[in-house]
Amino acid sequence: MKVIPLLLCAVVLASSYPKSARINLKEVETQIDSIVTATDGKFGIAFKDLQTGKTIYRNATESFHAASTMKTPVMIEVFNQARQKKFSLDDSIQIVNNFSSLIDGSPYSLDISSDSDDSLYALLGKKESIRTLVYAMITVSSNLATNLLLQKIAARNVQRTMRGMGLKDIQILRGVEDSKAFDAGKNNTTTAKDLSIVYEKLARKKLVSRKACDEMLDVLLHQKFNEMIPGMLPKKVKVAHKTGSISGVQHDSGIIYLPDGRKYVLVVLSKDLKDAKKGIEAIARISKIIYDHEIQ
Secondary structure, eight states, rough: HHHHHHHHHHHHHHHHHHHHHHHOHHHHHHHHHHHHHHSSSSEEEEEEEETTOOOOOOOOEETTEEEGEEEEEHHHHHHHHHHTTSOTTTOOOOOOOOOOOOTTHHHHHHHHGSSSSGGGGTTTTTTEEEEEEEEHHHOOOOOHHHHHHHHHHHHHHHHHHHTTTTTSBBBBOOOOHHHHHTTOOOEEEOOHHHHHHHHHHHHTTTTOHHHHHHHHHHHHHOOOSSSSTTTTSSSTEEEEEEEEEETTTEEEEEEEOTTSOOOOEEEEEEOOOSSSHHHHHHHHHHHHHHHHTOOO
């Protein structure tokens, strides 16, 4: 007669133990804050669980140099204009390295040594499809592909589309290495919160069209630079993301897909970093802390 109560007690204890061992969101925030405090530089963080709606924001509305995270909004506008039948993604663009400054139309060229991908430079004078250029812009962060696409779609249209999404803090004003525009204060900037909204809309397939979202997510899933958000995560975890790196800046932003089908958005921006490697490590650690919390 006493066996049943003992079994019930054991069941209750077994079922309640994991709950008591769970790391709550406040503890996650504390761990993240300790990483940020220990790293020379400033961080902007936006996390959102797309199932529960829970969030973590740190300096989420502060402006940061967008670096190559601006290439995701550029991709969205490419797909947007393709849907409007302005061109087909399979149309070709001639590969040139001659662009016009936003300020006065004066010509400038990209420095191959400053580009993370040099393969397109070997094709100058030849043609490549818009689809291929989008893939290069995102997966290997080709600056040349970015400027060729911006020359096709115009930065002002990227800006207009971001405003149409209700995003007031993403500024896409100029091409890569337009030094005259940069010196005049025409810079590409973003906030962690606005960029997280971009990825949430992509994840929910509420940008351009469901088909376009599927295609854009597939490109983001093929990202070649995986030291930051995916850096400390298990290989089975898929991450659709875009990085950004310049002097003193390391960014990563995207959607993390858990093996059970759940997903969340994470954007970590940084500036004034004294050590790039420590900035990369900090972002990877922040990502791992959030992942560990999400899989509990």
